[in-house]
Amino acid sequence: MEEYHPTDESSFNPDETTNTIKECIDSIMGRVDYNQQQVNKWTSSICELSLTQLAKQGKPYKYIVNCAVMQKCGAGLHTANSCYWDTAMDGSCTVRWENRTMYCVVCVFAVAI
Amino acid sequence: MSEPAKDKGARRASVKKRGSVSSLGSHDVKAKETTGKTKDSLSTVSYLDEAGHQEENGRLVQMENTYIMGPSKRFPVLVVTDILKDVLGSYLQEEKYDAELCRQMTKTISEVVKARIKELLIPRYKIVVLISIGQLGEQSMYVGSRCLWDAASDTFATHAFKNSSLLAVASVYAVYFE
Numbered sequence: 001m002e003e004y005h006p007t008d009e010s011s012f013n014p015d016e017t018t019n020t021i022k023e024c025i026d027s028i029m030g031r032v033d034y035n036q037q038q039v040n041k042w043t044s045s046i047c048e049l050s051l052t053q054l055a056k057q058g059k060p061y062k063y064i065v066n067c068a069v070m071q072k073c074g075a076g077l078h079t080a081n082s083c084y085w086d087t088a089m090d091g092s093c094t095v096r097w098e099n100r101t102m103y104c105v106v107c108v109f110a111v112a113i
Numbered sequence: 114m115s116e117p118a119k120d121k122g123a124r125r126a127s128v129k130k131r132g133s134v135s136s137l138g139s140h141d142v143k144a145k146e147t148t149g150k151t152k153d154s155l156s157t158v159s160y161l162d163e164a165g166h167q168e169e170n171g172r173l174v175q176m177e178n179t180y181i182m183g184p185s186k187r188f189p190v191l192v193v194t195d196i197l198k199d200v201l202g203s204y205l206q207e208e209k210y211d212a213e214l215c216r217q218m219t220k221t222i223s224e225v226v227k228a229r230i231k232e233l234l235i236p237r238y239k240i241v242v243l244i245s246i247g248q249l250g251e252q253s254m255y256v257g258s259r260c261l262w263d264a265a266s267d268t269f270a271t272h273a274f275k276n277s278s279l280l281a282v283a284s285v286y287a288v289y290f291e
Contacts, residue, residue: 047259075250080219
């Protein structure tokens with residue numbers, strides 16, 4: 001596999017990714033309340049839509065998208081990630097989103113090929 | 114996460130393996146606008162793991178083509194699942210949910226899992242460890258993930274743990290570096 005990293009354009013851009021993911025979540029869960037039957041479909045759709053948008057950027061990266069949706073009941077949630085990779089080329093971003101009835105945390109990891 | 118932004122400055126310097134642990138937590142959140150009791154937090158710990166050994170006048174390193182078609186040693190999913198069970202069980206079996214403790218615990222556990230996987234010495238694999246610890250309440254929670262990668266060489270391992278007051282989900286993703 002040819003390794004080439006000619007310009008800044010082909011590196012991971014966390015800000016652009018954050019905006020992309022926020023739009024994905026808004027489009028799928030923007031106006032709904034927590035629903036046990038639907039949440040499976042929502043997490044799958046968010047992950048798949050995010051992946052599609054990320055792949056459209058055309059950068060030489062493999063992506064991992066993790067989505068957690070939790071109902072708002074006053075309970076706490078902590079998330080941590082630890083990565084063993086090349087910090088020059090790889091990156092991650094995490095997006096927190098909430099509405100009246102639920103929280104959504106999406107983590108995106110981009111690993112260079 | 115601030116880590117990638119910080120690293121952009123060092124990006125052209127060398128190919129170093131650097132670990133970073135970032136965690137996100139929310140505890141007893143009421144709506145931000147109403148009571149202002151939100152205690153959302155974001156903290157990042159980072160450190161240098163190995164000395165850089167490929168610096169070249171500050172340019173980004175170009176690697177030679179290896180002509181290898183696939184991984185010589187595949188990622189051992191079952192071994193890693195056992196590691197996750199072991200680590201989560203030993204760290205969380207007797208613990209009660211507490212915001213400060215769990216904040217530290219998520220970072221500690223993710224570092225421990227990463228270190229144990231590194232001990233397996235699987236060549237050319239990049240590792241991502243994701244840990245979530247939540248309070249057991251009346252709510253329901255759903256975690257899903259999708260990956261865009263080469264299914265022949267990349268894989269993942271997950272484990273969920275529960276005790277009387279908390280639940281924990283651990284996921285490890287292994288991506289082959291071609």
